[in-house]
Amino acid sequence: MAVRPLTDLEQRIGHTFENTQLIQTALTHSSAAAGYNYERLEFLGDRVLGLVIAELLYGRFPKEAEGDLAKRLAALVQGTFLAKIAVELELGAYLNLSEAEKQAGGAENENILADVFESMIGALYLDAGFGKCQDLIHALWADRLDVMKEPPLHPKTQVQEWAQARGLGLPGYAIVDQTGPDHAPIFEIELRLEGFDPVRAQGRSRGLAEKEAARAFMKQRQDEFSA
Numbered sequence: 480m481a482v483r484p485l486t487d488l489e490q491r492i493g494h495t496f497e498n499t500q501l502i503q504t505a506l507t508h509s510s511a512a513a514g515y516n517y518e519r520l521e522f523l524g525d526r527v528l529g530l531v532i533a534e535l536l537y538g539r540f541p542k543e544a545e546g547d548l549a550k551r552l553a554a555l556v557q558g559t560f561l562a563k564i565a566v567e568l569e570l571g572a573y574l575n576l577s578e579a580e581k582q583a584g585g586a587e588n589e590n591i592l593a594d595v596f597e598s599m600i601g602a603l604y605l606d607a608g609f610g611k612c613q614d615l616i617h618a619l620w621a622d623r624l625d626v627m628k629e630p631p632l633h634p635k636t637q638v639q640e641w642a643q644a645r646g647l648g649l650p651g652y653a654i655v656d657q658t659g660p661d662h663a664p665i666f667e668i669e670l671r672l673e674g675f676d677p678v679r680a681q682g683r684s685r686g687l688a689e690k691e692a693a694r695a696f697m698k699q700r701q702d703e704f705s706a
């Protein structure tokens with residue numbers, strides 16, 4: 480798969496980079512360049528994104544308590560959510576991946592897409608400042624803030640309540656693998672509930688991986704959870 484010209488992406492996000500190395504780095508996976516990749520920009524973009532969304536929620540829901548705002552924020556910046564936006568922007572078509580990672584489907588990998596979206600925000604912040612990031616994030620999230628009528632329950636809470644309602648034991652979460660560099664590890668978590676097959680998921684922290692494992696468990700039984 481050929482990498483698309485960066486000018487196409489710049490048109491999509493409404494910004495032409497003065498420092499093109501920033502956006503090139505933001506779109507380079509560690510498999511393609513160990514010392515020259517998006518990981519540091521992802522770290523920065525994650526913080527910028529969180530601040531902008533927190534500010535949006537603070538203004539949009541003036542009567543909600545901190546706990547409810549935190550639930551909304553977590554839902555709106557989770558990896559699966561960011562990956563969907565990355566797909567809408569077709570970020571996978573601009574990624575610089577090793578040949579092995581391409582063959583493994585890296586351009587469609589949710590974790591990679593979420594990471595590269597955040598790294599793009601980090602690059603945009605360094606090249607154009609906070610206001611430009613606000614403009615883009617406001618545009619991308621404009622119709623998404625009110626999708627949730629009520630603050631969502633954390634997936635782990637939903638699974639726990641589901642299990643308790645059926646007289647089952649509490650779900651357990653165990654680390655079964657950890658990969659990646661020390662500064663950017665990927666955790667693989669296994670959700671265990673007596674009477675059910677274990678469910679595994681990955682995340683950039685133990686908490687995120689547990690959350691994704693709970694979400695995967697719910698997805699397997701979506702009819703029961705949506706009832």
